[in-house]
Amino acid sequence: MKKFFAVLLSFTMVLTMAACGTQAPAPQESASASPSESAPATPVPAERTVIKFAAQGDSTPATKTAIDAFNASQEKYTAEWVDMTNDSGAMREQLITSLKAGSSDYDVLSLDVVWAGEFAAAGYIEPIDSYMKDSKLSVSQFNAGSMASGSKSAKQYVLPFFPDLGILYFRKDIVSAxxxxxxxxxxxxxxxxxxxxxxxxxxxGTKTGFVYQSSLYEGLICNANEFTGNWRDLKGGLAAMKKATDSKATPENILNYTEGETANSFIKGDSVFARNWPYQWGAIKSEGTIKTEQVSIAPLPGGGSVGGWLLAMNKNSANKEGAWELMKFIATMDGQKIMSTKGGYLPGWNAALEDAEVLASNEMLSLPGFQKALATTIARPISAEYAKLSDTLQQNIHKYLSGSQDLDTTAAAIEQAMKEQ
Structure with a gap:
């Protein structure tokens, strides 16, 4: 499921073109000077190696600013942004077509979190454990759910580009202290x-208690992932989800709710609690009947499902050292600070959550409940055939919640599907 990555601001996604660095021409010798009379040769600056970054369009200045900052910091490499489509499915197909052919057209890839397992299993992307070790970087320095989304067979394949996560909104003007x-x-x-x-x-003035995503689509997997604590308590979590479905505190048509119905209910003041993504904060500010002053945020009990996008290295890149330098720059403090302050994106570099400029640029980041939520993200299942797995899980969970399938049958079907991945 592709999550729109404009987390705090209500931007409309458009295509943007990235500027490319240019090389100064090499100095030329004078034609009239003989070898014995020539002045010492001026060192010719080495031509920078171009690193191609395949990333979706960005309606904010963030991605271009981060690339420009990387280029300004470099003597060996120049990053060029290959501006991809904002259609997640079309972008995935474009990348797979290129990578399956063994192409080295792209060095660094922007990947939806649910693609990472598939791309790693297919051998399209390079493990980065040795690069991280040489750079003295550890998994714990980055958003946990993002890193887990790109970990397969005890190898790490990704760094966070910008995470997204499930959180709980609640009416603090209604709920007791x-x-x-x-x-x-x-x-x-x-x-x-x-x-x-x-x-x-x-x-x-509310009409219902709790709204969340329970329709037959990818959002159901995100919510089931959270209710079950990352599938560790499968039967207990599904039973809790069924209890919520049947509760008088949720809408009668909760099994048809997506993000849209959830956001609309909460921002119009119709519900007390809402599980949704960070973009809803911006929707409250721009469209809400209620105000952000009436709202607070909490982490979900079993952790919030991570969404957003990741950075990975093409296995066939001819410039892997340069690709790593670009990945590292974007995913650590300098790059993540730019992404957050210039684009409103959530930081995937944990230390950025303590940076004064980052906190000042995104008011939500200062909320204690939101900071805890960012620290407790969880990945959806990692699979070489994620779409197939997700469909199987959706069908079985929805049948159980609607009352047409029992808990034991549902749990057994999910466990079998997980084993086959």
């Missing part, structure tokens, strides 16, 4: 949340 503190700490369960939703539903 005691319950708000419990939610923001993350020390609560889905049973606790459902009980709160039943208690507060109808208060403050």
């Amino acid at each position: 005691e319950d708000a503190a419990k939610l923001e700490s993350g020390n609560y369960t889905y049973d606790d949340l459902i009980a709160m939703a039943e208690t507060y539903a109808g208060q403050g």
Whole structure:
């Protein structure tokens, strides 16, 4: 599922073209001077190696600014942005066509988080463990869910470009101070949340308690991933999800809810709690009947499913050292600070969450509950055939939630599907 990556600002995605660096011409010798009379030769500056970065269009200045900053920091490499489509499916097909043919046209790739397992299994992308070790970088320095999304067979393949994550929005003007503190700490369960939703539903002009994504699409997998604690408590998590489905605190048509219905319900003041992505904060500011001053954010009990985009290295790149330098720059402090302050993207470099400029640029980042949510992200299943796996899981979970399939049958089908990946 491709998540729109404009997390705090309501931008319309358009294609942008990246500027490319140019080389100064090499100095030429005077034709009239004999070898014995020639002045010492002026060193000819080495031509920079071009690193091709295949990334989707960006309606903000962030990606271009990050690339320009990398180029300004370099003597050996010049990054060029190959501006891809913003259609996630079309971009995936374009990349696969190129990589399957063994092409080295792209050195660094921007990947949707759910593609990483597929690309790694197919041998399209390069493991980066040795590069990380040489650069004294550790997995723990980056967003946990993003890194887990690109870890396969005990090898690391990706760094975060910009993460996205599931979070819980709640009406702090309705919820008690005691319950708000419990939610923001993350020390609560889905049973606790459902009980709160039943208690507060109808208060403050609301119509329902808790809204989230439960329709038959990828959003259902993200929510099931969260309810089950990354599939560690499969039966318990699914039972909690069924309890929420049947609760009087959720809409009767909750099994048809996507992000759109969820956001609309919450920003119009119709619900007390909403599980959604960070973009909803911007929607509250620009479209909401309620105000952000009435809202707070909490981490989800089992962690929030990670979305967003990753950076990976083409296995067939002829410039792997340069590709790594670009990946490292974009994914660590300098690049992530630019992405956050210039584009409103969430930082995938954990230390950026303590940077004053980053915090000042994104008001949501200062919320304690949001910071905890960023620290507890979880990956969706890692699979060489993710689309097939997701479809199987969706079908079985939706049948269970709608009452047409029992829990044991559902859990067994999910476990079997997971084993086959």
